[in-house]
Amino acid sequence: MKRTRFDDWPCGIARTADLVGDWWTPLVLRQAFFGVRRFDDFATSLGIPRASLTARLDRLVEEGVFERVPYAESPARYEYHLTPKGEAFLDVLLAMWRWGEDWLNPADNPIPVQLVDSESGEMVRPKVVDETTGRPIEPARLGLAPVIPGRRDQ
Amino acid sequence: MKRTRFDDWPCGIARTADLVGDWWTPLVLRQAFFGVRRFDDFATSLGIPRASLTARLDRLVEEGVFERVPYAESPARYEYHLTPKGEAFLDVLLAMWRWGEDWLNPADNPIPVQLVDSESGEMVRPKVVDETTGRPIEPARLGLAPVIPGRRDQ
DNA sequence: GATCGAGAGTTCAACTAGTGAACTTAGCTG
DNA sequence: CAGCTAAGTTCACTAGTTGAACTCTCGATC
Numbered sequence A, B: 001m002k003r004t005r006f007d008d009w010p011c012g013i014a015r016t017a018d019l020v021g022d023w024w025t026p027l028v029l030r031q032a033f034f035g036v037r038r039f040d041d042f043a044t045s046l047g048i049p050r051a052s053l054t055a056r057l058d059r060l061v062e063e064g065v066f067e068r069v070p071y072a073e074s075p076a077r078y079e080y081h082l083t084p085k086g087e088a089f090l091d092v093l094l095a096m097w098r099w100g101e102d103w104l105n106p107a108d109n110p111i112p113v114q115l116v117d118s119e120s121g122e123m124v125r126p127k128v129v130d131e132t133t134g135r136p137i138e139p140a141r142l143g144l145a146p147v148i149p150g151r152r153d154q
Numbered sequence C: 001g002a003t004c005g006a007g008a009g010t011t012c013a014a015c016t017a018g019t020g021a022a023c024t025t026a027g028c029t030g
Numbered sequence D: 001c002a003g004c005t006a007a008g009t010t011c012a013c014t015a016g017t018t019g020a021a022c023t024c025t026c027g028a029t030c
Helices: A012-020 A025-033 A039-046 A050-062 A084-088 A090-103 B012-020 B025-033 B039-046 B050-062 B084-088 B090-103
Strands: A066-072 A077-082 A114-117 A126-130 A142-145 B066-072 B077-082 B114-117 B126-130 B142-145
Touching: A012 A025, A012 B025, A012 B090, A025 A039, A025 A050, A025 A077, A025 A090, A025 B012, A039 A050, A050 A066, A050 A077, A084 A090, A084 B090, A090 A126, A090 B012, A090 B084, A090 B090, A090 B126, A126 B090, B012 B025, B025 B039, B025 B050, B025 B077, B025 B090, B039 B050, B050 B066, B050 B077, B084 B090, B090 B126
Parallel strands: none
Antiparallel strands: A066 A077, A114 B142, A126 B126, A142 B114, B066 B077
């Protein structure tokens, strides 16, 4: 699409959007968290076009989100395993999940998919807090620092 | 692009990806959190093509993320204000910000943009926890329920 | 030995969203 | 009247997306 790139903007949101800011990448990563590792399993479980999947996986391997791990020699076969960087992305998916469940739940959705703790069986409700204080983050008190005046790529 | 739609998939991640799963929408919303309200201010502060901005704002108004509020009568002028639904999206942006700062920080980035609490002046470090227990969410213990076997649109 | 199927892609044409620049509309200002 | 501002719209061009078909390499089967 000749899309604008954000990967060197000095803002984590912009750089994250550059990498996962398309419709399929978050879902590919979601599948990875639920145990999908192989090309065909990604393709058939999501219905993503194979060419699109190839492009996504290549970029994610290049960025160190997935590691390409051989599991068969002849013919050579590879699995896509989440790296620590990839596993850390769970927080973003959880935030997306929570917002989607809270605010985009269609009225006629009969069976919402829920997150559970597999040991306790309890529902998991992801929430973003400040790591140091443990308190919710209030939009009104939030500021950017340093702000660079007139700079457009913030 | 004739893109696949996820807006009725029974998963919050998929529905969220359908709405904000493009490169510009997260940045438009980021600007809104930092006080931008008017068309030209979005356009010039981000460098987003005006046609793309129109499409994004229209969709976000339609979905109830922004409210179109008049601020002048002749000629009619409108501002885009975040609704409660839009404000709740801050959690997703914070998770993206945190991941981008932790894992996508280019080595040669001289001035990373930081989040601060404007009252205390302290750095804010967003972290996703389980709302009920207050504890971090462990990927290994996370499960989907109910899982619908063989269903591709989860 | 030929055929079949699995797995992991590649190739291709058609479609359509993203992009940048120019244009439009309406009122306001000097 | 000329110039300016704000909020879009229009248009040609470009490039990512899609679905279907094809490729390639094996191992297993008839």
